[in-house]
Amino acid sequence: MADVTPARPNIVLVVLDSVRATNCSAYGHGRLTTPHLERLAEGGALFEQATSVGCWTLPVHASLFTGLYPSRHGVTISAEALSTDVPTLAERLSAAGYRTACFSNNAYISDASGMTRGFEHVDDIWRVTNPRGVSLPRLSQRIKALERRGPLLRPIVGLLRRAKRLRATWKAWRSRKDSGAEYTNGQIRDWLASSSDGRPFFIFVNYMEAHEPYLPPYPFNRRFVAGRFNPWRVVQSAGRREEILRQDARRRAEDLEILEGLYDGTIAYADERVRELTDVLDAAADPDSTLVAVTSDHGDAFGEHGHLGHRLTLYEELLRVPLVIRFPGMFQPGSRVATPVSIGDLFPTVLDAAGLDTGADSDFRSLGHRVEARPIIAENTGPKSIDGLLSRTYRDGDMKLLWRADGKHELYDLGADPGERRSLVADDPATARAFEDRLEGWRRTMEDRRVSTADADYDEETLERLRGLGYVG
Amino acid sequence: MLVVALDGVPFTFVRRLFEAGELPNLRAIAERGPMAQMDTSVPNVSSVAWASFMTGMNPGKHNIYGFLDRHPGTKKTYIPTARDVRAPTILDRLSQAGKRVFSMNVPVTYPPRAVNGLVIGCFLSPNLEKASPSPEVYEVLQGLGYQVDADPWRARRDKADFLPHLVEVFDARMAATRHFWRQERWDFFMTHIMETDRLHHFFWEEMETEDPRFAPAFLDFYRRVDRALGEIIAWIDDDTTLVVLSDHGFCSIRQEVHVNTWLAQSGYLSYTTDAPKGLEDVSPSSVAFSFDPGRIYLNVRGREADGWIEPGPDYDRIRDELAAALAGMSDPDNGAPMVERVLRREDLYTGDAYAAAPDLVLEMVEGYDAKGPFGKPELTFKGEALVGMHTTPDALLSISGLALDAKRPHIIDVAPTILSRLGVAVPDEMDGVSLGDVVPVRG
Numbered sequence: 001m002a003d004v005t006p007a008r009p010n011i012v013l014v015v016l017d018s019v020r021a022t023n024c025s026a027y028g029h030g031r032l033t034t035p036h037l038e039r040l041a042e043g044g045a046l047f048e049q050a051t052s053v054g055c056w057t058l059p060v061h062a063s064l065f066t067g068l069y070p071s072r073h074g075v076t077i078s079a080e081a082l083s084t085d086v087p088t089l090a091e092r093l094s095a096a097g098y099r100t101a102c103f104s105n106n107a108y109i110s111d112a113s114g115m116t117r118g119f120e121h122v123d124d125i126w127r128v129t130n131p132r133g134v135s136l137p138r139l140s141q142r143i144k145a146l147e148r149r150g151p152l153l154r155p156i157v158g159l160l161r162r163a164k165r166l167r168a169t170w171k172a173w174r175s176r177k178d179s180g181a182e183y184t185n186g187q188i189r190d191w192l193a194s195s196s197d198g199r200p201f202f203i204f205v206n207y208m209e210a211h212e213p214y215l216p217p218y219p220f221n222r223r224f225v226a227g228r229f230n231p232w233r234v235v236q237s238a239g240r241r242e243e244i245l246r247q248d249a250r251r252r253a254e255d256l257e258i259l260e261g262l263y264d265g266t267i268a269y270a271d272e273r274v275r276e277l278t279d280v281l282d283a284a285a286d287p288d289s290t291l292v293a294v295t296s297d298h299g300d301a302f303g304e305h306g307h308l309g310h311r312l313t314l315y316e317e318l319l320r321v322p323l324v325i326r327f328p329g330m331f332q333p334g335s336r337v338a339t340p341v342s343i344g345d346l347f348p349t350v351l352d353a354a355g356l357d358t359g360a361d362s363d364f365r366s367l368g369h370r371v372e373a374r375p376i377i378a379e380n381t382g383p384k385s386i387d388g389l390l391s392r393t394y395r396d397g398d399m400k401l402l403w404r405a406d407g408k409h410e411l412y413d414l415g416a417d418p419g420e421r422r423s424l425v426a427d428d429p430a431t432a433r434a435f436e437d438r439l440e441g442w443r444r445t446m447e448d449r450r451v452s453t454a455d456a457d458y459d460e461e462t463l464e465r466l467r468g469l470g471y472v473g
Numbered sequence: 474m475l476v477v478a479l480d481g482v483p484f485t486f487v488r489r490l491f492e493a494g495e496l497p498n499l500r501a502i503a504e505r506g507p508m509a510q511m512d513t514s515v516p517n518v519s520s521v522a523w524a525s526f527m528t529g530m531n532p533g534k535h536n537i538y539g540f541l542d543r544h545p546g547t548k549k550t551y552i553p554t555a556r557d558v559r560a561p562t563i564l565d566r567l568s569q570a571g572k573r574v575f576s577m578n579v580p581v582t583y584p585p586r587a588v589n590g591l592v593i594g595c596f597l598s599p600n601l602e603k604a605s606p607s608p609e610v611y612e613v614l615q616g617l618g619y620q621v622d623a624d625p626w627r628a629r630r631d632k633a634d635f636l637p638h639l640v641e642v643f644d645a646r647m648a649a650t651r652h653f654w655r656q657e658r659w660d661f662f663m664t665h666i667m668e669t670d671r672l673h674h675f676f677w678e679e680m681e682t683e684d685p686r687f688a689p690a691f692l693d694f695y696r697r698v699d700r701a702l703g704e705i706i707a708w709i710d711d712d713t714t715l716v717v718l719s720d721h722g723f724c725s726i727r728q729e730v731h732v733n734t735w736l737a738q739s740g741y742l743s744y745t746t747d748a749p750k751g752l753e754d755v756s757p758s759s760v761a762f763s764f765d766p767g768r769i770y771l772n773v774r775g776r777e778a779d780g781w782i783e784p785g786p787d788y789d790r791i792r793d794e795l796a797a798a799l800a801g802m803s804d805p806d807n808g809a810p811m812v813e814r815v816l817r818r819e820d821l822y823t824g825d826a827y828a829a830a831p832d833l834v835l836e837m838v839e840g841y842d843a844k845g846p847f848g849k850p851e852l853t854f855k856g857e858a859l860v861g862m863h864t865t866p867d868a869l870l871s872i873s874g875l876a877l878d879a880k881r882p883h884i885i886d887v888a889p890t891i892l893s894r895l896g897v898a899v900p901d902e903m904d905g906v907s908l909g910d911v912v913p914v915r916g
Contacts, residue, residue, distance in 0.1 A: 080544060111584065112556030124586070127561045145906050463552065466540055468625030469674060470729070470844065470859045 008096065008354050009327065010290040011202045012281060013064070013089075013346065016270050017057065017106055018211040018310060020299025021050070021320040023260070023267055031224050033267040036275035037294060037324055043287075043333045044326030047367070049340040051376045051395070052298050055310055055318040058108040059381050060297040060343070061115055061206075065089045067347030067362035069379065071446035075113065076381030082114030083451045089347055090118030090202065096356055099199040101191055105180040105208035119204070123187050125180050126208075166232070173231040178217045179208045181273040185280060192284045200354075201285075205277070209270040212300070212309050213238055216265035223268060225261035234258055242308055256303045263300065291327035291353045295343050304419070312380060314393045314402055315420050319378050327353055330368045339371045340395065342378075373397070377442060394439040401435035409436065474895060475654075475709055476663035476716040477702065478579060480519060481670035483722035484510040484869035496695065498703035502717055502871055509877035511868040513721045513884045515821050515834055516766050518863060519670065520553060520597075522720035522884055523580035527562040529888030529903035533822030533830060535560045537581055541764050541845070545829060548753045548778045554583050554597050559826050560902075563661075563888045564588045570897040572660035575653055578621075578646065579665040590659065593649075596622040596667055617652060618645040622667060628675040629858045635675060636690055640697065643668040647701050654708060660895060669698065669719075677861030678725040714894055715873040718887060722867025726860055727840030728804060728853040730811055732763040735802055735852055741795060749848035757781070761795060765845030766863075767835030769799070776828070792817075796833055804841070805852055811841040839864060875909060882908055 021027040024034040026041055027048070054060045059070035065088045066073045075082050082088070090100045101121040102109065109115045109126075116122045143164065147157045184205060192201070215221070215238060225234055237244065237258040244255045274294060281290055301307040304317045323343060325331055330353055345367050348358035352366035365374075376395040390405040398415035410423040411432045425432045490496050491503070502508075514525040514532065516539055524537035532538050536559040543550050558581060567574050568589035576582060576592050583594030585606040593614070598604035598621050605611035623642045628635035643666065650664040672694050679687035702717070709715055736742035741760040749755070755762050757779030761771045771792055774780040782788050796815040804811050814836040822830045835843050841853075842862040870882055872890065885905035892899050893907045 107559065110556065111586070122587075127565045148906075464626075466552070468629060469671075 007289070008098070008200045009329070010200045010281075010285050011093065011098070011350055011354065012277075012290065012292045013202075013204045013350065014274065014277070014292070014294045015061070015064070015204075015206045016210060016267070016274070016294065016296045016322070017206055017208050018298065018300050019267055019270065019296040019322060020317055021322050022299075022317070023264055024322050026322060026324070029264075031264050031268075033224075033264050034271040034322070036271045036278070037322065040274070040278065040292065040294065040326050041324045041334070041336075043328065044292075044324060045331035045335045045337055045367075047323040047325075047337045047341050049338065050295065050321055050323035051319045051340060051342055051378060052296070052321050053342055053344050053378050055298045055312070055314055055378070055380050057106055057297050058113060058115075059379070061106075061109055062113075063344045064297075064346055065115060067344065067359055067364050068451075069344065069363045069377065069446055070381045071379060071443065072363065072450050074450055081112060082117065084114070084117070086451050088115075088118045089350060090116075090204070092118075092351060092356060093202045093354060094118050094120065096354060097199055098202045098354075099195070099197065100202045100204075101188075102204045103184050103188055103191075104204070104206040105184060106206045106211075109204075109206055121191060123184075123191070125184050125187065169231055169235045172215065172235065173221065174218050176217045178269065178273075179211070179215070181207045181209050181270060185273060185276050188277065189280050192280065196284070206297075207270050207273060209273070210263065210266040210296075210300075212241075214259060214262040214266055216262060216269045220265040220269040220272075221262065222265075224264040225258055229254075229258055234262070238262055245303060245306060245308060252303070259308075260302045263302070287326075288328050291325065291330075291350065293323070293325045293346060293350070295323045295346065296321040297343075312391075314378055314380050314391050316414065316418065319393070325349070325367070329353075337367075337371055339373050340376050341367060341371060342376050375438070377439070392439055392443070394435045394442075396435070399431055399435070401432060401439065403436060403439055411435070474661050474714045474716065474891065475705065476661070476718070476891075477705060478523075478663065478665040479669050479698070479717065479719045479869075480580075480665065480667045481673050481721055481723055481863065482719040482869060483864070483867040484508070484719075485722070485867055487869060490695065495692070496699040498699045498706060499717070501706065502702060502715060502873070506715065506717075506871040506873040507876045507878035508717075508869055508871040509880050509882055510866070511718065511870040511882050511884060512866050513868045515816065515836070515865065516768060517721040517865040518766060519580045519667075519720055522868075523595075523665075524558055526718075526720065526884050526887055527564070527579065527581070528558065528560040529563070529885050529892075529899075529905040530560050531822055531824065531885065531904050533827045534824030534902070534904070536826035536829060538829065538831060539764055539766070539768055542829065543752055543764075543770075543777075545776060546778060548751075548755070550752050552597060553581070555581055555586060555594075556584065563891055564590075564592060566892060566897060566900070567661050567895065570895075572895060572897070573657065574661045574663075575659045576661075576663045577649060577653065577665060578667060579663060580667075590661075591653065594621070595665070613652065614649060617648045619649045620645060623671050625671065625674075628671075632675060632687065632858075636687075636694070639668050639671060639694070643694075643697065643701075647704075651704075661891070666698065668694075673723045673861040674859055675861070677723050679860065681725050716871070716887070716891070718870045718884075719868045720884065722864035723861050724839050724864050726842045726855070726862045728806075728811075728855050729842045729844050729859070730802075730837070730853055731846060731849040731851065732767060732769070732835065732843050733845065733847050734849050735799075736761055736763060736769075738852065739798060741798075744848065751847055754847060760791060761832075762847075763843075763845050764831070765843070767837060767843030768831035768845070769795070769833040769835065771795070771832045773832075792832055799833065799835060809838070811838055812836070813838050836865070872908070877908060880908065 023029050025032045026034045026037045053063045054070055062073045062075040066086050094100050100119045102116050102119040103123045105125045107126040143160050237255040298310050299318045300310050301317045305315050344364040348362050348364050348366040351358045352368045358366050378393045380391045392403045394401045398413055400412045402410040411425045412420045491500050514521045520537050524535045528535040536557055537553050542553050564574050574588050574590035578595050580595045582592050583598040585592035585594045594604035604621050620642050623639050627638050676687050676691050680691040743756045744754045745756045746754050759772050761769050763769050771782050772780050773782050800812050800815050802812045816834045818830045818832050837843050886908050889899040889903050889905045889907040
């Protein structure tokens with residue numbers, strides 16, 4: 001008798017780390033940063049208002065992999081690991097007969113955090129890439145050796161360092177070295193070729209190209225940076241962080257312009273690598289039976305609300321990310337979905353596409369059906385820096401409450417005020433109050449259903465031996 | 474390249490034995506690669522020292538600060554392992570360059586991770602199965618009687634009974650070393666001997682005081698290690714670089730010092746219970762607590778679970794006061810100073826993992842061993858079982874064909890030296906400096 005079980009589709013989940021929607025041409029950005037994402041969207045669906053569940057890598061990926069909000073999966077600080085009680089997407093797919101592989105350029109996706117659980121093949125690309133780009137090992141070694149000879153040499157060491165920086169700038173400006181995407185695609189190609197055994201595959205990829213410090217390879221490093229800025233000037237801006245925001249207005253505007261130009265360059269470069277990846281995939285398997293989802297874990301700020309990069313806040317520049325899914329069996333090619341969705345929805349969507357139970361326990365819903373409007377929630381969980389502040393957002397329609405642990409809540413109408421410049425808490429206290437109550441209700445539900453996180457590797461046998469040696473009290 | 478790591482073997486002690494005509498094989502090695510006294514990491518415990526060796530970086534980058542750490546923002550503690558190492562090790566870098574690598578028992582390589590070759594996990598492995606990278610390797614190790622580590626509790630119960638056990642563990646380690654060395658022609662092969670450190674912890678004082686029973690046994694154990702080195706010398710040809718190193722020195726313990734007890738007695742630390750056991754019992758109003766060995770953490774807001782000290786001027790003022798008070802810590806028996814220096818985090822560490830660093834680290838006067846248990850009633854303690862403690866400046870390093878004797882290397886310099894010897898570019902982010910081009914010894 002013939003096997004009537006339909007073959008399951010291949011699944012590829014791509015996270016472009018730190019890419020915000022507004023800088024993608026697919027989302028109306030004035031610069032052509034993502035032509036290939038646009039092409040991918042022509043064969044699938046683009047979600048115009050996709051929102052992340054948080055503002056930094058670890059909790060967001062844990063949500064992508066579990067279908068739970070950060071408050072529930074509990075992975076909210078760097079050193080916490082995902083509880084082994086929660087099945088991951090890779091485990092679910094693996095159990096259903098998938099060949100699973102994880103290619104991550106971001107170190108949070110590791111055995112330590114439990115994020116790689118369920119993947120048959122884990123390629124920790126972050127261990128072998130050097131995000132700093134150019135290195136001049138021998139010269140800096142010699143300078144370092146000089147420094148050890150004493151304080152008298154300090155001026156010379158300073159001079160040498162400057163000269164070295166100049167040279168590094170020059171080399172970086174011409175360098176084609178990226179943050180690991182090229183190598184990643186090679187690894188994926190090899191993996192696909194190495195052991196195709198008839199099983200469908202699930203590939204997770206995280207590309208770090210657009211992550212700070214925004215160093216796109218040549219020629220992407222000059223594509224969107226105005227010619228009036230020379231390389232030295234550009235590198236000076238790229239090397240600095242928040243202090244940029246404290247300069248006088250003209251200098252600040254220039255530095256932000258340069259940074260955003262570089263950022264656009266990194267996105268364009270990542271987009272190019274997405275094209276290469278889709279070419280590899282489409283050569284390896286039938287495009288119609290391969291689901292490709294491209295999204296990001298969070299955005300970045302370029303001076304909005306007084307911030308740079310991704311720290312602490314839950315404004316739209318951090319939350320709004322691209323989301324494109326190509327899978328003709330489920331999404332009408334060329335469709336655009338205006339209803340706000342959460343990227344947490346990817347977990348049930350993928351299971352749905354694989355013909356698996358989407359999990360009654362999931363906090364999210366599959367996007368493979370008519371997408372109803374529903375409240376969108378995001379959280380800033382673990383204080384990531386020393387002055388970190390817990391916060392949450394609750395969005396219904398265009399209204400968005402930003403709840404802050406210090407009680408200074410904010411309310412915005414994203415339709416009339418997309419830049420979130422004017423808080424309406426005083427004008428519309430009733431909405432603020434209602435949203436706050438609903439958010440509190442949601443928080444309680446999450447707390448009741450929270451899974452405990454695992455203490456990464458706290459083994460009694462090891463502990464006992466360390467006690468015997470007097471190493472641990 | 475073949476690397477033999479002898480945990481805790483002090484440079485000065487080995488030189489003394491050379492002068493007495495002992496350890497002919499190690500002496501021969503020290504002649505091929507003139508041996509240097511080497512500095513090590515702060516703190517000077519094996520996890521930190523070997524992680525610094527493996528990465529060529531300071532703890533501010535590799536993130537291993539001791540045998541115990543706390544999850545930021547919580548009172549949950551954990552044992553840092555390879556999972557917590559935030560930087561690529563030389564094993565990763567050599568693999569990436571296409572070299573075949575082997576590493577056995579080097580601290581903080583548990584859980585073993587995928588490399589171009591084999592990694593067998595270290596003493597942090599809960600058991601042999603978990604130390605093994607594959608069921609096949611597990612079977613081999615089990616067949617050789619290999620053990621992850623000697624059982625320290627046997628020494629605590631009966632020192633005489635511990636010595637044969639230690640010999641057995643060492644012999645099996647050598648058998649496994651032999652087995653895997655023969656398996657293929659590795660580009661980089663490293664084996665780590667933990668047994669010397671264990672010997673020192675339980676017998677260093679007996680050796681120094683010439684205890685009639687244990688001092689000869691101590692020397693016998695060293696002779697056994699030296700015979701093994703003799704065998705290793707015979708394995709290698711002229712093209713193989715031999716590296717022998719240790720990770721810290723040793724001395725006798727005068728007193729173990731319970732730093733948390735001092736903090737509690739001085740009003741910097743209080744507990745929520747009468748019988749505190751761990752970090753979870755530290756009261757929110759506390760100023761600071763300590764983890765072994767002499768790592769002091771201030772109760773900083775946003776970083777510790779109940780942190781209240783504001784970063785900025787408040788933090789600076791409180792830390793200055795605490796550092797000054799700690800510097801005056803004295804032995805209650807005779808008033809002798811116990812603290813050599815109080816080091817500040819910014820003078821020790823730099824890198825992406827800096828946020829997790831201790832605020833202060835105590836450099837103790839030799840013989841005073843800073844310990845981290847909570848709730849001990851007595852400030853100092855002298856036990857019979859544990860008699861040896863680590864020292865910082867007395868590790869040793871020998872690399873064949875490289876005259877190091879006039880240099881004063883640091884343990885972080887070894888990784889860049891290994892990479893450059895094997896023709897792999899030394900990345901800029903390494904803190905260590907290559908010790909020079911190695912000239913192979915001919916004839």
